[in-house]
Structure formats: structure tokens, C-alpha cells
Amino acid sequence: MCGIAGIVDRRRAPDIETIKRMTLTLEHRGPDAFGLHVAGPLALGHSRLSIIDLNTGDQPMADPSGRWWICYNGELFNYVELREELSARGHRFHTTSDTEVVLHQLAEHGPGGLAAMNGQWAIALWDAREESLLLARDRFGIRPLHYWRGDGVFVFASEVKALLAHPAVPREPDPEGLLQVFRYWAPLPGRTAFRDVREVKAGHWLHLDAAGLREERWWRMPFCAGSHAVRDAGEATELLRERLRVATRLRLRADVPVGAYVSGGIDSSLLASLIKDENPGMKTFSIRFTDRVFDESSYQELMVRHLGSEHHFVEVGGAEIAAAFPRLVRHAEKPVLRTAPTPLMLLAEKVRQVGLKVVLTGEGADEVLAGYDLFKDAKIRHWWARRPESRLRPLLLGRLYPTSPMLAKAGRSEVLRQYYGQWIADPGDRGFSHRPRWETTAGVLDRYLSPALRALLARVPEWDAGYLDALPADFDGWDPLDRAQLLEAETLLGGYLLSSQGDRPAMAHSVEGRFPYLDPDVVAASCAMDPRLRLPVLHEKAVLKSAARGVLPDAILDRPKQPYMAPDAPSFFGEGAPEWVGELLARDRVARYGLFDPDAVDALRRKMERRRRNLIGFRDNMLAVGILSCQLLLRDFVEGRPEPARAVAAFREALPLGSQPV
Amino acid sequence: MEAKIRQFIVDTFLAGKDDPDFGNDDSLLDTRILDSTGMVELVEFVEDEFGVTVDDSELTPENLDSVMRVAAFVGRKVNAG
Structure with missing residues (x-):
């Protein structure tokens, strides 16, 4: 995993010290090597965390002709297969890195090549002949990519702090971006907490040339209006099990050992179980809380015994959270409404202490396979909205929130009806679920x-x-659950869980998370399932649970769902x-x-x-x-x-492949 | 009693800022002054401040959804007690 930074300045040659300073602010993302390429209007900087092809995978990287230059943060998991395809089309490779495959894939196919790529990345590809830049982000926005556009100058980087190291970029908050956090939990896609600083949206690419800037979406969760292809529960279970097995195996590809987070819930437990046979001596990690209300350590211990893994944990209380919170915000670069990301930063620190760089995590299962109470809440309100005068229908809502004191107490009362009644008036509202x-x-x-x-x-x-x-033109014809899942994935998952609670706290300690539930084939399988299979009545993640039956201990499968929360x-x-x-x-x-x-x-x-x-x-x-x-x-x-942790470091000047001194 | 209840609501839910647009008759739920925990905070206040006990079955908008209703409800409880 890595940090990338770049400048395209058509007025004057980019300043070398500036690109170095920008890159050094990203050292936490990649402390293993720093690379640099400055030519014409372009400057590229790269801070590397070596995971695949430790010896020759340095960046920026260029093809032997020197036409294509790539600077990329992330992983392409199916690089072995794509490399074979590209080789068959006559491409020659000089390294065993996934970076070189991305370079050739995009040089060959343009942004159309993204659809075949299975992975998590932020990419910058420079075409020196056309003097054009392609920026692209993975499907769900697992890896960050920000940019700022001024008069004749364009600056981009993994994190905002690198942009702010460029003298032209204003250091001001964007009040609308900040306010949006209080509504959607993150600025809306594309927006940030800083004035004029934008992010490349998840599933989008940007193309910059002398004529201007073009943005296009290349992927969205493939829900559809009308009938779903998978309508049988047994078939759905088999399909998910198989896709998840492949997705998990693909994510073990690395030249370093891969660990796993084990929260004690179903999602992460299933992943760890799927890889334990291929990963003898596997290391697992979890968070314990001194406050029993949040702690899941009894389930974690049960899973660790089941896995036979080498287990590590951090124990966190309010004092640790308060002490680490300012550092978390510096990494998140946007406001958060909960402290829950902070323990994940402390856990990443533990992962690094133990010597690992890569972990599998269960994020995405709730969004892709319908795990959240929000989906049940919306389902009940839809059902209630068909008979708004019903006194019984709203009572179901009380069953969703056993931990909410008011709703538990008021479960049989009219308060519930009054409180939630404000959100049933318009079932056709595209934002109904949220x-x-x-x-x-x-x-x-x-x-x-x-x-x-x-x-x-x-x-x-x-x-x-x-x-x-x-939203898509046919969105209103989608099943309400599909609609809710799309909104959830595009707002809370992309803007908060994968960012403030995902990439940023992990990258604070150069730890790369990998997310099998966000594999495009797993997602496509779930989208193809009849929504009544994903969420029958009010049983969340039903297909996942049946796929995990027999693989996980029953005590894990049948435990009450506990949302991850911190003091x-x-x-x-x-x-x-x-x-x-x-x-x-x-x-x-x-x-x-x-x-x-x-x-x-x-x-x-x-x-x-x-x-x-x-x-x-x-x-x-x-x-x-x-x-x-x-x-x-x-x-x-x-x-x-x-400020970067250090002001100077040794930068390797990048050369086109094949021309390196041996 | 109305004034005390109003002051509690202003201090606890309105960031200490009284608002002439907020009437003693206005619904606390519809105006979103109360969220889900807010109702419990209000009940705790009523129990502590006026020495009454609120039964689960009394947790209704009729009893608790405006300053006036809370005052009337507490008044009935105190008189009955």
C-alpha cells in the first residue's frame, strides 16, 4: 500500500521540492521507499509499502517507451490472469508486479480496462505523448484520491494533507462539506471537508488534458429493476459460498503474510475460517473494550480457539480513545460522529508491531448482504406506509432497537408511532430508507x-x-431493499466506514485492509438474489448465515448481532x-x-x-x-x-523499465 | 411547573437558548426537539423533579409530547398521589 502525489502544471515546470514535500506527508502510507519522476509539465511522487514484487515493483513506473507513467496506490488481485491476457496480446513484462499489469491494461484499453480489474486502488496514469492524465478509483472507494484544480495547474494526492503542502492550494475548511457530515456521516461523494479540494468519486475516473477535465462513472452496484435471477435459497447459498471462497483466496495474493481481523461477529469470523487451511500459523487481531457494554472478547476467544490462530489484541477504554482521537482526526481529514475509528487505528499499530502489513477484514458484508437494522427499519416503514392508520405495524420497530432505552420502554406505546410516523408519508421518496x-x-x-x-x-x-x-434512471422501479443498500454503500460505507474507519486508521500505521465482501463477483451475486432471500421477514444477512452454517461454530452464528461501537x-x-x-x-x-x-x-x-x-x-x-x-x-x-514527519529523505529517480542500471 | 419544564427542555435539548417560536403546545416529537433518548431524559427529569413515578403504560404522546401536556400529566399524578 502506498501514497501517491502529483502535479500537472502547464504554466511552468513543477517544483521538485514541492512534490517531495507532498510525498513526504504520505510517509505513514508507505515508508519503504520514495520515488520521483519530473518531466515537462508533470511531477509524480510515490511513497511505497512493499507487498507484491518487493524487488522491482518501485514507482513511479514507466513502460520501456517512456510514454506511459503510472503512480498507483493499491492492489490488483487478478493481476496474474490479466497479465496472461495482455501477454497473449503481445505485451512484454519486465517485473512481476501488479503495477506493471495495471499500466499495460490501461495503456491497452484506456479507462475501459478498469471493468476487468478486481482490486482496490487509486491510480494516476500519465500519457507523455498526449500530455494527458487519467485518475481512477476502485468500485467502492477503498483507496482515497483527492485533487485540486487551479488556473493551469492540477494537483492530486492520496490524502488532503499532501495537497495542502502545495503552495497554491488554499488551507480553508469547506463549511458545506463539514455540515454534510452531520447529515450523511460524510461529505457527499466528490466533496471533502476542505474548500475547493475534491475527491475522485468511488467507481469514477477523471481525464485531464489541455482541453479540460472530464469525469465519468465506470461502475455502480449492479442492482436491477424487475426480476432477480437467483430466486432459490439453496442456490443463493451455494453461489455466495463459492464466490466468497474465490474472493478470499484472491486476496491472499501477496509476497508478505496476510493476517485477519476477528471482531467476534459472523462477517470477519467467516473470512478467517475460509483462509485458515491455506494460512497455517495465521495471525489474528481484535479489539477488546474495558467497558463490558462494547466488549466482544468472549466471542473472539471462541473464534480463536476454533481457528487455532496466533492471536493478538489491544484493550481500549475511554482514556485511550480520548488520547488518540486528535491523531485519528488528522488521519481521517474529516469530522467523525463516533469515536469507533480510533480503536481501529490502535489495532493497526498492533498489526505493525507484530510485523504484518496486510489483513483481511469483514467490512462490506452488512451493506452487500443486508445486515443493518436500517434495512429492517425501512422495510417495516414501507409495510406500515401501506396502512398508515395501523396501530400494530409500527410496533415492530420496537423490536429493532432493544438497546434504545426509549424504544424498549415505549415499544408498546404510541410514542413510537408518533416518532417514526414522520417518515412514512412518502414511500416513493428516493431517500425513504435513510x-x-x-x-x-x-x-x-x-x-x-x-x-x-x-x-x-x-x-x-x-x-x-x-x-x-x-441515481440510476430506473432506480424508482427497484425493490426497496436494493434501493436502501445502494444508498448505504454510496454514503456511509464509502464516505465513512472505508475511509475514516477504514483506509485512514489502518494507513496511519501502513496497514492494508482487504475486503472480500466487496469483491465485484460477490457483490454481483448478492445483487442478483431476490431481496426476499437477502432479508426474509426481518432476518438480516440470511444468505450469509446459511453459507456460514457448518463452517462457523453455532455459538457465533446464533449470537445476537452487536454493532461495533466504542465509548x-x-x-x-x-x-x-x-x-x-x-x-x-x-x-x-x-x-x-x-x-x-x-x-x-x-x-x-x-x-x-x-x-x-x-x-x-x-x-x-x-x-x-x-x-x-x-x-x-x-x-x-x-x-x-x-507537516511531514521528516523534511528530507532519499528519493529514487524513476526511469522507464528496461533502462534501469542493473 | 410549566416554566420549570420549559426551562429543562430549553437547557437540555435547545442548547440553553429559548426560542419564541417554540410554543408550550408544540409537539416535541414532530418538531424533532426530542430524539429517542430525549423521551427518557424527560421522564427522568419529571420523576426526579416532581417526585412522581411514570409507568411504562403512561409513556404516550398524550402525556408527554408538549410542555403543556407534561405539566398537565404531572399535575394529575401529583393530585392523585
Whole structure:
């Protein structure tokens, strides 16, 4: 895994020191080697974490003619097969790296070649003859890629901090991007927390030449209107089992050992079970919480005994989370509403201490195979909306949230009906499944905002429409579950789980996560299944569970689902609270940063400090963690400047393949 | 009593800022002033502050969904107790 950076400047030759400084801010992503290529309007920088072809896979890399230059972060898992195809078409290879395969694949087919690529990547490919640049991102946005476009100059990099190291890029927050986090949990696809800094969207490519910039989508989850091809439960189970086996095996391709995260839930447990036979001496990793409410260690231990793996864990409490949270935000580069990404950063640190660089993880199973309560919530509301006067239908919602004190208490009462009744009026609404989440903070957020940000809330309908109107033309004819799964994958999964809680905390310690559930063939199989197989009645992930039956211990399969959560806002308040919390929430600081209302933030802080019986509402919790992370971003990226860990390092000047000195 | 309840709601859910647009008759659920935990916070306050016990079956919008309704509900409880 790696970090990439680049400049295309048609006004003057790019500055070498600038591209070096940009690349060095990405050292955490790839500390093994630094590469450089500067020629004409182009500068490319690369920080490498060596995983495949440790000896000759350095980047930037060019074909022998010197026409094509590639700088890429990620893995192409089916590079062996694609290399054979390309060889048959006359391509000659000088290395055993996947990088060279990506280069030839895209040189041969252009962006049309992306569809055959199975992997996770952010790619920059320069055509020196045409002086054009292709940027591309994988299907779900597993690997990050950001850019900034000025007058005659274009700058791109894996992370925003590298862009901010370029003197032309403004170091300012994007208030709309920040506000969107409080609604969608991440800025909407394409947007970031920084002014004029964009991200290449998941499943998209960008093409830049002298004529301008073109953006195109090359992939979307292949749901369809009308009938689903797989309608039999047995067939679905077999199909998923087979696809998952292949996807997992493909993701073991590496020239270094591959470990696995084991959370204690079904998703990660199944992956670890699938690879244990091919991976003797496998190392597994998990997070334990000192707070029993969040801890799953009894299930983790059960799985470790089942796997016979060499197990490592970190134990995390509120104090560790509070101490590490500022560093997490510096890596995430956007606000977060929960602290749950922080323990994953501490776990990645453990992975590196043990000497591993690559781990399999279970992310994506809930989105691809319908695991979340949100899908059940939407299903119940759809059913209820057909008879809005029903008093019984809404009661099912109470069964979804046994951990919510109000809903548990009120499960038989009218409160539920009243609270959720606001979200059944329009079943044709494209955002139907996600309204309760999107509107969690809607009733109160305005009170916490500065006048400037409050005014921007008027744009909420535009944000919703901007995203929802651009959904596929036949979206309204899709099954409601398919619709909900697409929205979930494109907003929360891409913007938050794979980013703030995925790539960033892992890459903080140069650890590469691999995600078999996001394999395109696994996804295609799930999309082809009748939604009633994926979510029969209210049984989540039904196909996955039957695929795992016999592979996993029954105690894991039949345990109650526990969402991954960490001690949140309480970590930051009361006894032992870190000093920076008080500093960043102080009235003068809040006023100076200009995002929030100093009095309201102060009221929230006081409420948190006098919290009764550890009861902090979902919404207050989101507000507190979100506001704190915004303040940290302003402190470290706008008031301060993200600095590389070191100012100078040895850069290898890249040469076209075949021309290297031996 | 109404004033006390209103002050609690302003302090707890409205970031300490009273709002003339928020009427004592307005629904706390429809205006999204209360979220799911908010109802429990409100009940705890009512129990602690006025020394009454709220039964699960009394958790209804009729009893709890506006400042006036909470006040009337507590008034009935206190008188009955």
C-alpha cells in the first residue's frame, strides 16, 4: 500500500521540492521507499509499502517507451490472469508486479480496462505523448484520491494533507462539506471537508488534458429493476459460498503474510475460517473494550480457539480513545460522529508491531448482504406506509432497537408511532430508507451553528436532490431493499466506514485492509438474489448465515448481532478529560474558528459533564463528537499546518523499465 | 411547573437558548426537539423533579409530547398521589 502525489502544471515546470514535500506527508502510507519522476509539465511522487514484487515493483513506473507513467496506490488481485491476457496480446513484462499489469491494461484499453480489474486502488496514469492524465478509483472507494484544480495547474494526492503542502492550494475548511457530515456521516461523494479540494468519486475516473477535465462513472452496484435471477435459497447459498471462497483466496495474493481481523461477529469470523487451511500459523487481531457494554472478547476467544490462530489484541477504554482521537482526526481529514475509528487505528499499530502489513477484514458484508437494522427499519416503514392508520405495524420497530432505552420502554406505546410516523408519508421518496438517519440532528443542529453555517442549512434540500436525482434512471422501479443498500454503500460505507474507519486508521500505521465482501463477483451475486432471500421477514444477512452454517461454530452464528461501537462522548468529559477538549470548546476558540455557536457549545459541554446515569442520547453524542472533530480539523489543518514527519529523505529517480542500471 | 419544564427542555435539548417560536403546545416529537433518548431524559427529569413515578403504560404522546401536556400529566399524578 502506498501514497501517491502529483502535479500537472502547464504554466511552468513543477517544483521538485514541492512534490517531495507532498510525498513526504504520505510517509505513514508507505515508508519503504520514495520515488520521483519530473518531466515537462508533470511531477509524480510515490511513497511505497512493499507487498507484491518487493524487488522491482518501485514507482513511479514507466513502460520501456517512456510514454506511459503510472503512480498507483493499491492492489490488483487478478493481476496474474490479466497479465496472461495482455501477454497473449503481445505485451512484454519486465517485473512481476501488479503495477506493471495495471499500466499495460490501461495503456491497452484506456479507462475501459478498469471493468476487468478486481482490486482496490487509486491510480494516476500519465500519457507523455498526449500530455494527458487519467485518475481512477476502485468500485467502492477503498483507496482515497483527492485533487485540486487551479488556473493551469492540477494537483492530486492520496490524502488532503499532501495537497495542502502545495503552495497554491488554499488551507480553508469547506463549511458545506463539514455540515454534510452531520447529515450523511460524510461529505457527499466528490466533496471533502476542505474548500475547493475534491475527491475522485468511488467507481469514477477523471481525464485531464489541455482541453479540460472530464469525469465519468465506470461502475455502480449492479442492482436491477424487475426480476432477480437467483430466486432459490439453496442456490443463493451455494453461489455466495463459492464466490466468497474465490474472493478470499484472491486476496491472499501477496509476497508478505496476510493476517485477519476477528471482531467476534459472523462477517470477519467467516473470512478467517475460509483462509485458515491455506494460512497455517495465521495471525489474528481484535479489539477488546474495558467497558463490558462494547466488549466482544468472549466471542473472539471462541473464534480463536476454533481457528487455532496466533492471536493478538489491544484493550481500549475511554482514556485511550480520548488520547488518540486528535491523531485519528488528522488521519481521517474529516469530522467523525463516533469515536469507533480510533480503536481501529490502535489495532493497526498492533498489526505493525507484530510485523504484518496486510489483513483481511469483514467490512462490506452488512451493506452487500443486508445486515443493518436500517434495512429492517425501512422495510417495516414501507409495510406500515401501506396502512398508515395501523396501530400494530409500527410496533415492530420496537423490536429493532432493544438497546434504545426509549424504544424498549415505549415499544408498546404510541410514542413510537408518533416518532417514526414522520417518515412514512412518502414511500416513493428516493431517500425513504435513510431519512431517519439523515434527520437525526435536524431538529437541533441549527442551534449549535454559527450564523454563517446556519444559513447554509437552507441548502439541505439541494444536497439531497443533488445526490438522489443522479441515481440510476430506473432506480424508482427497484425493490426497496436494493434501493436502501445502494444508498448505504454510496454514503456511509464509502464516505465513512472505508475511509475514516477504514483506509485512514489502518494507513496511519501502513496497514492494508482487504475486503472480500466487496469483491465485484460477490457483490454481483448478492445483487442478483431476490431481496426476499437477502432479508426474509426481518432476518438480516440470511444468505450469509446459511453459507456460514457448518463452517462457523453455532455459538457465533446464533449470537445476537452487536454493532461495533466504542465509548463515545463520555471519553472526553468529566474526570480525566484531556486538556485539549476544554481548550477547543472554550468560547473564544469556538468564536475564532467560526463554525459553531459558543453559547450552545458551552451548554452541550455542561450537559455532557453533568450527564445523569451515563445517559447520553444518540443525537447529543453525535453532536459532541462531531463538534470536537471539526474543532480539531480547524486547529491542525487551518490554523496549523500538517507537516511531514521528516523534511528530507532519499528519493529514487524513476526511469522507464528496461533502462534501469542493473 | 410549566416554566420549570420549559426551562429543562430549553437547557437540555435547545442548547440553553429559548426560542419564541417554540410554543408550550408544540409537539416535541414532530418538531424533532426530542430524539429517542430525549423521551427518557424527560421522564427522568419529571420523576426526579416532581417526585412522581411514570409507568411504562403512561409513556404516550398524550402525556408527554408538549410542555403543556407534561405539566398537565404531572399535575394529575401529583393530585392523585
